[in-house]
Amino acid sequence: MPDTVIRLRDDAASTAPVVAFAELAAQGNATAVRLQPGDDARALLPLLDRLELVEVAFPGFNDGRGYSAARILREHGYTGELRAVGDVLIDQISHYVRVGFDAFAPDQPISRAAIDHALATWPEVYQRTVDGRQPIWALRHG
Amino acid sequence: MYQYDTYDQAMVDARVAEFSDQVARRLAGTLGEEQFRPLRLKNGLYLQLHAYMLRVAIPYGTLNSAQMRMLGQIADRYDRGYGHFTTRQNIQYNWIRLEDAPAILTDLASVGMHAIQTSGNCIRNTTADHFAGAAADEVADPRPYAELLRQWSTFHPEFDYLPRKFKVAIIGSETDRAAMRLHDIGIRVVRNTAGEEGLKIYVGGGMGRTPMIAPVIRDWLPAQQMVSYLEACLRVYNRHGRRDNKYKARIKILVHELGADEYRRQVEEEFAHILTLGLEPPPAELARIKAQFADPPFDPAAIEAIDLSDPDFALWVDQNVHPHKAPGHAIVTISLKPAGGIPGDASADQIRLIADLARDYSHDELRVTHAQNVVLPHVRRADLPAIWQQLDAAGLATANLDLIGDIIACPGLDYCSLANARSIPLAQKISARFADVERQRDLGELKLKISGCINACGHHHAGHIGVLGVDRKGVENYQLLLGGSEGADTSLGTIVGPGFSEDGLVDAIERATEFYRAQRQPGERFLDTYRRLGAAPFKEAIYA
Numbered sequence: 001m002p003d004t005v006i007r008l009r010d011d012a013a014s015t016a017p018v019v020a021f022a023e024l025a026a027q028g029n030a031t032a033v034r035l036q037p038g039d040d041a042r043a044l045l046p047l048l049d050r051l052e053l054v055e056v057a058f059p060g061f062n063d064g065r066g067y068s069a070a071r072i073l074r075e076h077g078y079t080g081e082l083r084a085v086g087d088v089l090i091d092q093i094s095h096y097v098r099v100g101f102d103a104f105a106p107d108q109p110i111s112r113a114a115i116d117h118a119l120a121t122w123p124e125v126y127q128r129t130v131d132g133r134q135p136i137w138a139l140r141h142g
Numbered sequence: 143m144y145q146y147d148t149y150d151q152a153m154v155d156a157r158v159a160e161f162s163d164q165v166a167r168r169l170a171g172t173l174g175e176e177q178f179r180p181l182r183l184k185n186g187l188y189l190q191l192h193a194y195m196l197r198v199a200i201p202y203g204t205l206n207s208a209q210m211r212m213l214g215q216i217a218d219r220y221d222r223g224y225g226h227f228t229t230r231q232n233i234q235y236n237w238i239r240l241e242d243a244p245a246i247l248t249d250l251a252s253v254g255m256h257a258i259q260t261s262g263n264c265i266r267n268t269t270a271d272h273f274a275g276a277a278a279d280e281v282a283d284p285r286p287y288a289e290l291l292r293q294w295s296t297f298h299p300e301f302d303y304l305p306r307k308f309k310v311a312i313i314g315s316e317t318d319r320a321a322m323r324l325h326d327i328g329i330r331v332v333r334n335t336a337g338e339e340g341l342k343i344y345v346g347g348g349m350g351r352t353p354m355i356a357p358v359i360r361d362w363l364p365a366q367q368m369v370s371y372l373e374a375c376l377r378v379y380n381r382h383g384r385r386d387n388k389y390k391a392r393i394k395i396l397v398h399e400l401g402a403d404e405y406r407r408q409v410e411e412e413f414a415h416i417l418t419l420g421l422e423p424p425p426a427e428l429a430r431i432k433a434q435f436a437d438p439p440f441d442p443a444a445i446e447a448i449d450l451s452d453p454d455f456a457l458w459v460d461q462n463v464h465p466h467k468a469p470g471h472a473i474v475t476i477s478l479k480p481a482g483g484i485p486g487d488a489s490a491d492q493i494r495l496i497a498d499l500a501r502d503y504s505h506d507e508l509r510v511t512h513a514q515n516v517v518l519p520h521v522r523r524a525d526l527p528a529i530w531q532q533l534d535a536a537g538l539a540t541a542n543l544d545l546i547g548d549i550i551a552c553p554g555l556d557y558c559s560l561a562n563a564r565s566i567p568l569a570q571k572i573s574a575r576f577a578d579v580e581r582q583r584d585l586g587e588l589k590l591k592i593s594g595c596i597n598a599c600g601h602h603h604a605g606h607i608g609v610l611g612v613d614r615k616g617v618e619n620y621q622l623l624l625g626g627s628e629g630a631d632t633s634l635g636t637i638v639g640p641g642f643s644e645d646g647l648v649d650a651i652e653r654a655t656e657f658y659r660a661q662r663q664p665g666e667r668f669l670d671t672y673r674r675l676g677a678a679p680f681k682e683a684i685y686a
Contacts, residue, residue, distance in 0.1 A: 037385075062180060062263070064303025068380050071300055075419060091164065091181055098299035121160050123152045126293045128421045129300070136149045136293070137423035140430065 005083065006112055007103040014053040014081060034085070041069035048078045055105070058086040067099045074100035074130035093118040100130045143204055143507055144289050144434045146254040153296065154251045157258055161185045162244035169241065184264060184302070186257030187243055190557050194238040197260040198250060202270035202288040202312070203231030203510040205255075207501040210508055212253045214493035220246055225493060227478060227486040229550060229601055230309075231269050231510045232260060236557050258296060263304045265295035265376070271313040271320050272511040275435060276473050276519040278465040282331040282339050284314035286431045287368060290423065294369050301376050305383035306391035308376070309348075321512060321604060321628035323347045323356045326393045327375060332362070339365045345375055345405065346397030349598035353634045354394040357402040359409065367413075370422050374412035378405065437468070438505035444470025444522045455530050457579065458541040463526065466519075472526065474504075474518040475511065476533060477540040477548060481577035482570050485551045486514030495536050503529055512601075513550055513589075515543070545582040546590050546655070547573050550601055554594030554611065555618070561594035563611025563618035564644075568592060571648050585655055588668045591626075604628035606669045607651060608635040620647040624654065624680055625672050638681050650684050657683035 007013060016032040021039040024030055024047070032053035035041060044051065054073060056066040070082055083103035084096050090110050097119060104110065128135045146154070164181050167173035173181075182188075186197035198213070205213075213233055217225045220242050221235040228234055238246070250256055260267055268288045275283045291310060295301070301308070311320045314331035322328035328344035341363040347356030363371050379393045382400075397405045446469065450456040464473040476496060478486050488496070496516055500508045503525045509517035521529060533539040542548050549572060552558065554565030569592055576582055591605030595612075602608035608623035619641040626635030642650050655668065657680060662671045672680060 061177070062303050063385060064263075064301070064305075065381055065385075067300045067303065068377055075415070089177060091177070092302075095297075095299035095302055122156055122297070124149055126153070126296050127298055128419070135423075136153075137427045139149065140147075141424055141426045 004109055005103060005105045006110065006115060007081070008097070008115075009081060009102045016053065018053065018055055035066070035069055037063050037065040039069070041072045044073065044078075045076050048073070048076060048080075051078070052080040053083065054078070054080065055083045055085045056101070058084060058088055061087040061089050061092060067095065070096075070101055071099040071130055090114050090118055094121055098125065098127075098129045098131050098133075143206060144285070144431060150293075151251075151254065154254070154256045154258070157185070157256060158244065158247045158251050161247060165240060165244050180262055180303075182243075183262035184259055185243070185247065186260035187238070187240070188261060189559070190236065191555075191559050192557070193236065194240055194243070195557065196235045196238045196243065196246060196257060197228070197230075198233050198235070198255060198257050199260045199267040200232050200255075200510050201292050202268055202274070202285055203272050203512075204270075204274075204285065205508050205510070206506045207497040207508070209253045209255055210497035210500060211494055212249060212255065214490040214497065216246055216249060217490040217493060219249075224487055224489045226484075226553065227488065227510050227514050227516065229512045229514060229552070229599060230260075230267065231272070231512055232267060233510070234553070236553070261307070262302075263306050263308075264302050265298060265304075265308045265310065268292055268295070269309070269311045269320055269325075269512060271315055271318075272509040272517050273319060273464065273473055273519065274314060274509075275437070276466055277315050277317070278467050279317055280315045280467065281333055282314040283432075283435055284312040284329070284331050285435050286428060287329065287331060287341070287365070288312050289431050289435075290368065290428060291372070294372070294423075301380055304376070304380055305385045306388065306393075308379075308393065310372075316630070318629050318632070319511075321601065321632075323632045324349055324353070324601075324604060324628060325356065327372065328356050329368075331365075334362065341365060341368055343371065343375075345409075346394040346402070348392050348394040349601060349603050350392065351389060351596040351598070352392075352394065353598070353603040354398060355632050355634070356394070357397070359397075359402060359406050365428070366425055367417070367422060370416045371409075371413055373416050373421060374409045377412050377416075378408045382408075438507070438520055440468040440471055440520065441522055444468070445524055446470050448523050448526055452527075454534075454539075454541075455527060457583075458530055458539055459526060461541040461545070461583065462543045468520075470523055472521055472523050474521055474526070474529060475543050476516045476518065476538050477542055478515050478538075479542060479548050479573065480537055480540045481547060482574040484566050485549050485569050485573075488516075492536055492538060495532065495538070499529055499532060513548060515548070541579055542582050544587045544589065545579075546576045546585055546588040546607075547579075547582050549573060549590045549592060550605070551592040552594050552599035554592075554600075558594065560597055561611065562596075562613035563594045563620065565592045565594040565600060565611060568609065568611070568620065568644055568647065571644065572651060575648050575652065585659070586667050588655070589627075590651075601628065602626070603634045604632070605635060606667075606672070607654065609647060610637075612641065614641065618644065620644065622647060622650055622654075622684070624677065625669065627669060636677060638677065639685055653684050653686070654680055
């Protein structure tokens, strides 16, 4: 695991080699995979029990496909590590967490303190996603 | 109208704090312009030709007098004493300093306003029928749904980096006053035979360089599934919309390339999954919002009859006043299109006067229209003379609603870094040429829309007469389009022929309107005559 990975989960990090999505079928026992923005996250659904690390690549911060990929995996019950890799910026961190990411490997280092600060920005949220937070409408109507 | 509770206010306040921090980092140099750009855009801050421009959200075009007054104060305090109402039912300030942006957002937040998601590749501020809750022909009020959409789309974590911007418009009347089918998603609130409210969903409309009219994707969606269905619509787009070319990145291209049937199939598949996740706010939430859009206490004794002996007043009533659903009441549209003026501009003093009129005569409510005018939605007919006198004294009583002088125009090359040509001086020349209101009334309903570039912010595709500014070898040139419409009979205009200089275009428009006058049959509008005769005879007259 590179030094620059920041994890928001307590279990031991995977040490398995990360294979590209395209090679996953050929690597029958792989437990770690990397998705590129154009890869179909739903193709991983039959393998979720086996996977312990899914890296989602962000070659540019402004390509938002990885947000859908992450949320789809969590909606289908994936509980392993979900790591955003690449052009990962502090101002997107709270959104990453809301769609299910729990680890970050940013190209430019981000401090843990900055992440904690970013995650404390929003008192509440308007949508139900996969982070377990109760949306404002649920709080209003108990 | 809707009032923020402590949750809504806390979200806006948090946004101000976040953006203030981002601006501080930008000014200190620790945040680069490339990274700052999408952050400032999501707060409505553009870098234009001469200064920063701030676009303030007016959700579904509805605001109260305190909010309007604050817009005037900001114009005075941070701009040059005026603001510009836009085709997005928003207001823009064109002379803003970056250093002032946090203070402006703080001032806005003090009256429950913000600039959240007024730009950037995210879900933009939802627009709606500007007569919602007042129109005599309304089936159901679209604003509660628009407010539900505002909350759902605010800081939506999955859809903040879409392939391109995303605009939703919603209406609840038979008459479409919001150009609904020219939006990424258009929603029409309808009722079934049992009287239940449901939604008809259109996806993939838009203007820009590839104008398209949105096809129906869902004929009937139960109202209690709106959020889930839109999650599905957006997710299909976020995953599969094109990102290789920004000019092909809008959802209209995806729907067009997939075909409406295949797009619908993918949405339905995603929708079936999303329905299992419990993302939909409960009926009690829609009911809570609806209660806040209940009718204000209309005067049951309001009378219909008014004294129309003053011809100028009578003219204004005939042109700028619409029927209201409550007896003895009316809807007033204040034209921001004086002869020779800049479409949509209002001075701080005018803004404050309009705020006072809303407080005194319109149950504290105002609307901004996509045609860049302002509406007093709930006035007693008996108060019309007093309202008119005050408007007239402030230069706001131009009786030209929906006439050729009621021009829509984008900011154009006077402000915008994307523009190829100026829009404002052209609009002013046309407005001056047709300054005589009687002449305008003789020409009848005639929607003239000017865009200074292919991005079509001035809706030129949807104008009965549309004008597109282009750059021809370094010289501003204007193409003339005829036959567009944005209402129930939505159509896209077509280019008549070779382009014109600024003065040449004003002459060409006059030849087109004179040809219409010569050819029209009783009761025909310009658009009707054009549709009956076709482009060829108009072209012949214009280039004669």
